[in-house]
Amino acid sequence: MSDIKQTRGHVEVRDFGLSYPTLDGPMPAVTNASIHINPGEFVSIVGPSGCGKSTLLNAVAGFLKPTVGSVTVDGEAVDGPSAERGMVFQQYSLFPWKTVKGNVEFGMKMKHLDKASRDRAARTLLGITGLTAFENKYPDSLSGGMKQRVGIVRALATGPKVLLCDEPFGALDAQTRVIMQQILTNMWQRLKISVLFVTHDIDEAIFLSDRVYCMTARPGAIKAEIAIPLERPRQQSMMMSSEFLALRRGLMSLIREESLKAMGGEISDLALEGLSIDMHGQSFADVV
C-alpha cells in the first residue's frame, strides 16, 4: 500500500453487548466486546458457530443497536445504516430485475449522483473486476463468483469509508473463493478502505487480514486479538510457509476450545479421540 496517511474509516466498538428479545426473556448474543479498525486496515472476526460474529458486524452496519456499549465510525455514533458503510452478504442480495450496471448504480442513484458520474464510477469498478462484458446481463445469468463480484462492486460504488463483509465467499467453491480473495485484496489496496470481514475460514482470515479477532462461544466476547505480520502483497504460496502454518495452528486451537464449549460439553476431548476409549472387548453398538 502507498504511505498516504489515512484518516477515514476508523471504527471503534467499545464494551459492546447485545441481547435479543426472546419468549424466555433477553438472550445475550454478544457481551463485553471491544474491537477497533484503524483507517485502511483489514480486520477479520472468527469464532465458533453462533458466537455473535454477524451480530457484531450488523451493529457496525447500523442494522442492530447495542444493548450496552457504543459503536462509532470516525468519532460519530452509528445510528442506522448508511452508504458510508458498504455491506456484502453471503447471499448475494442483488436486485434480479436490474442489470449488473443497474445494480452497481443503485446506491449512487440513492445518493443523487448525476448520470455521468454514476456511469464513470460503475464502468471503472466493473472494469477492475473484469465485469465490463457483463454490464447489461441480469444476475440470474451469472455464476456465483460473478454475482459476488457485482455485490462487492455495488457496495464500493458509493465510496464507503468501511466495507463490512459477512461470510461473502461462504457459498463459493474453493477455487472461485481464492480468486475472489485476490480480487477483494486488490480492490482494498486500490481504494484504501477499512474492512471488517466475518468468516468461518481460518485460512481466509489469515490470508486477508492485518489483524484477526477470535471470539468466545456465545455470548461472544473477544478471546484474542492476533496480528498477522505476513508481508503484502500476499501470494497463495505463502499459505504453506511456516509463519502462516504457525498462525493457523494458534487460531485453530483457540477456536476448537470455544467450539467444544459451544457444544455445551456434549462432546468431550476423550470422545473425539475415540480410540482411547476402552471398550472392554465389546463392540460400540453393544456399549450404547
Ligand SMILES: Nc1ncnc2c1ncn2[C@@H]1O[C@H](COP(=O)(O)OP(=O)(O)OP(=O)(O)O)[C@@H](O)[C@H]1O
Ligand atoms: N433475531 C434473533 N433473535 C434471537 N436470537 C438470535 C437472533 N439472531 C441471532 N440470534 C442468536 O444469537 C447468537 C449469535 O448469532 P450470530 O448470527 O450473530 O452468530 P454467528 O457467530 O454469526 O453465527 P454463525 O457462525 O453460525 O453464522 C446465536 O445463538 C443466534 O442463534
